[in-house]
Amino acid sequence: MNALPALPDSPGAYRWFYADVTAGEYSAVFIFMVGSLFSPRYSARVKRGALPLEHCAVNFALYHRGVSRRWVLSEYPQASVLRQGRELRIGRSRLEYAPDGTVRMEVDERCAPLGKAVRARLVLEPQVPAAEELQLVPGLPHFWRALAPRAKARLDVLSEDVSVEGIGYHDGNHGAELLGARLPRWHWARVHGPEETVVDYHLPDGVAPLRVTAGVLGTKSERRPLLSEARPTSLTGWGLRVPAQLYSGNTVVGTPRLLESSPFYARVEARRDGLDVMGEVADFRRFHSPFIRWMAHFRTRVERAA
Known part of the structure; x- marks a missing residue:
């Protein structure tokens, strides 16, 4: 994708x-959101x-040996599309798709x-083709596409004097x-394995999971068959149910560390x-409760238009 x-x-x-x-002892996440x-x-x-477009956001997180080093979540009232549709600008941060696929x-x-202040840059050079766009749940307007499931990656966190190379992953979600x-x-x-990357998307209410290889x-x-037996889960300190083990196929990689x-x-x-396994668990109905929305203010900076 170049636009x-x-x-x-x-x-x-x-x-x-x-x-x-994922790069040596470091891992990092970048998210650019329109409708955060x-x-x-x-x-x-x-x-x-x-x-x-009135609620755009930039999220960045840096981890070292599984411990959070930096967390950015900045919300802006606008975003701009530049460079003939190749660049998304939110505040002073930007996402760009270069003509060569970078x-x-x-x-x-x-x-x-x-x-x-945090200044960070990620450059991804995709090593495999993008996946096709997939509808998460039949009949609902929510879609996911693995845009660069496996990529050569360079991470520079200029404000932390970090410069490392590793394996990257890039996807996109949208919904109506x-x-x-x-x-x-x-x-x-x-x-991420030595030669292959596998992404599994698990959905609620008996919906068969999605997989990209x-x-x-x-x-x-592909849409995979439902597991005959549910895999074990555990509760976080907040009472959120998360996988008790992270897997590569049927192989246990380990007990998840909560980043x-x-x-x-x-x-x-x-x-x-x-x-190397990284993933996310989200309960959106919990988020919409007034108390949790109030708590979320303390993890966010609300910025003016750039």
């Missing part, structure tokens, strides 16, 4: 662009006609809510209604024997 898709323009709609990188799923303001105002994400923000309205939750994980034989998308934990969202990671 941005159309941005959403109706109340409750959203589109975001996600990327992560982390925004308590968007959640509260949708019924009054709030538009996704993906660049640059973050120039401050830690939430009142922290130090607020998450939590009819799609209550999901969890997903991507597994990417490697030397290309990229394959981020909140009442409605968790980011998890496990590594073992050349396998």
